[in-house]
Amino acid sequence: MELHAVGDPAELARSAADAVAEAVQARPDAVLLAATGNTPMGCYAELARRRFDSSRLRVAQLDEYTGVPESDARSLYGWMRRSLCEPLGIGEERIIRLRPDGDPVLACRSYDATVAAAGGIDLAILGLGPNGHLGFNEPPTDAHAPTREVALTEASLESNSHYWGDAPIPERARTAGMTLISGARRVLLLVSGAHKADILRRVMDAQPNRWLPASWLHLHPDALLIADRAALGDRARR
Numbered sequence: 001m002e003l004h005a006v007g008d009p010a011e012l013a014r015s016a017a018d019a020v021a022e023a024v025q026a027r028p029d030a031v032l033l034a035a036t037g038n039t040p041m042g043c044y045a046e047l048a049r050r051r052f053d054s055s056r057l058r059v060a061q062l063d064e065y066t067g068v069p070e071s072d073a074r075s076l077y078g079w080m081r082r083s084l085c086e087p088l089g090i091g092e093e094r095i096i097r098l099r100p101d102g103d104p105v106l107a108c109r110s111y112d113a114t115v116a117a118a119g120g121i122d123l124a125i126l127g128l129g130p131n132g133h134l135g136f137n138e139p140p141t142d143a144h145a146p147t148r149e150v151a152l153t154e155a156s157l158e159s160n161s162h163y164w165g166d167a168p169i170p171e172r173a174r175t176a177g178m179t180l181i182s183g184a185r186r187v188l189l190l191v192s193g194a195h196k197a198d199i200l201r202r203v204m205d206a207q208p209n210r211w212l213p214a215s216w217l218h219l220h221p222d223a224l225l226i227a228d229r230a231a232l233g234d235r236a237r238r
């Protein structure tokens, strides 16, 4: 995984937006796999500020809490639409949704089939979970884990609870699998902030393994880690 070290979140947002714009220039109907979470929000805002042709761009959802409808403000689909799709004029017909309801196996299978029919993922935009997860590929996750419903780990429940206020956080979620993520033609892993320094160091130093799902990206032929000074800690000074 190649490292691009940046100074701060603003620079991270610009670098990530450059990579997205490049992918869209190369292929106007590119399929993006788009994370929610705080980390990519600067990139999405930067993309909305730029002038580029997003009229054919398509977006696939990375993960979703089970049972949470779009009308709920905490739906990840809703968050993705508000932060990325609506500002870029990407309507529902160009969004590949990972549904929160219905039979989980069928919902995940239908999502995978729709991504495959769209030609696969051109660029995956990912954040790093506090336990090394990607999407909701919780440890342990095998390199070839499929798109599926999972039980969230304590670390994920805790780190996501602040988005939920007093309401109980759902304990299950659906996530694009490692197979789908690893199959993306290009992967961007965005990491920002001192609170990610420890987990980022562990991912960077690890041999690919199931206990740190993000470490599977070391095997990807075109994975770019964009991390800011705070997240890189000591490594930023080397």
Ligand code: GLP
Residues within 6 Å of the ligand: 035, 036, 037, 038, 039, 040, 062, 063, 126, 127, 128, 129, 130, 134, 135, 136, 156, 160
């Ligand atoms: C969440 C999501 C991921 C996200 C990650 C990091 O649990 N499932 O898709 O990338 O954790 O979130 P943040 O960017 O807010 O740190």
